[in-house]
Amino acid sequence: SFLRYEAGHKSPEFDTFFDYSNEGGLMGLIEKCNGSGDCRKTEITGGTMCPSYMATRDEMATTRARANVLRELLSRKDLKNPFDQADIYKVLDLCLSCKACKSECPSSVDMAKIKAEFLQHWYEHHRIPIRSLLIANISRINSLGMLFPALFNWFATAKLTSSLLKRMLGFATKRSIPTLGKTTLRKWAGRNLESLNTALPPDAPEVVLYVDEFSNYNDSALGITAIRLLNRLGIRILIVKHPVSGRTYLSKGLLKKSRQIARKNVELLSSVVNSERPLVGIEPSAILGFRDEFPELVGTDMIGRAKELAEHCMTIEEYLDNAFEKHIFDNSLFTKEKARIKLHGHCQQKAIASTEPTMRILSIPENYSVQEIPSGCCGMAGSFGFEKEHYELSMEVGELVLFPAVREADTDALVVAPGTSCRHQIGDGTGRQAFHPVEVLYGALL
Ligand code: SF4
Ligand code: SF4
Structure with missing residues (x-):
């Protein structure tokens, strides 16, 4: 209860990079947290929010703790720049930016949005880490790598060079580095x-x-x-x-x-x-x-x-899904053979869209049966799981539901994941190859 505001309290207003007009400003979004604790879901209850809590069972790793720390510390009046507080940086560090809170929190506290907002303000006073710059600019690096893709891939996968690269740049040595295709x-x-x-x-x-x-x-x-x-x-x-x-x-x-x-x-x-x-x-x-x-x-x-x-x-x-519904094509184009599919949905897909269209299109071949793994976040979350200090947590999140479900799937079942990071995480965590839904549908064409 010490977090209650005093009578007459006025929340500070900030110039922000994102628009918060629907949420009553940045503080309005943070203050939407009502403390209900729905962000303390577990792998038993199902759902995605909040993966860092699910893996650690530590209140400080919940969406609620992040909202409480932000509300308290951003309200400090004695600081010229309230964003320049290491305690906020620390409590946001384990947020995977999975977006589950945007859809699963009853108040839609979008912590991924708040974390990105905070970081941009933080960087007004702190150097952007080289690793963050590398990750952000990965497409430029990949574009250069495409000049000699085979050489790039050799560097990325050969034991010695790969390990050296990862150690120098702060990536987990147990991770495999994403390789380049033969062409763009x-x-x-x-x-x-x-x-x-x-x-x-x-x-x-x-x-x-x-x-x-x-x-x-x-x-x-x-x-x-x-x-x-x-x-x-x-x-x-x-x-x-x-x-x-x-x-x-x-x-x-x-x-x-x-x-x-x-x-x-x-x-x-x-x-x-x-x-x-x-x-x-x-x-x-x-x-x-x-x-x-x-x-x-x-x-x-x-x-x-x-x-x-x-x-x-x-x-x-x-x-x-829409095109099939409108009879732009029909299932006569697809095999009648049987296949079993285990689907892992992408976090942002679950939060912003839905896995239902994916389930439906994978069922277009008439003898394909699809089962969604109740897996929440895979733990990779873009670059999060590559970072050396986040690797263990990333794998713990994967071990909650996803990895065991993939390991238990029959060897002839197809593991499907629309997200590139999820497929990488499934490969690193279980050694099994996961496919994008379009690869499965293309393979099912007669
Ligand atoms: S973040 Fe959302 S789910 Fe968690 S305590 Fe606050 S309102 Fe409840
Ligand atoms: S974005 Fe994901 S990891 Fe971050 S607070 Fe929300 S549910 Fe938790």
């Missing part, structure tokens, strides 16, 4: 897309494919499969110039840069995307930024355009 998705599409599209009737439905940085560099084979699948289903694909999704900058709290990226994306894509030609994304964390963070980040002059664009942005599973 953009390059492949530049060579092949036109001829694929030409074979389609002129009135074929159209989508704009969002070439996120993960599908472009690391998972280009998956991106190619997504294009081939859409083409076989009779859907014309457009690829336009746009910047990266900004997810790596958002996850490190580099909101100034994230805002520039969000604005550029909205500017370039809002003129080509509409209800007849939606923007479709392969990696959930990248495409869902258009619906979640971008409208709150672009600034008041662009908020209308960002919101309108958000209405036409969807995951590839949402698009395919």
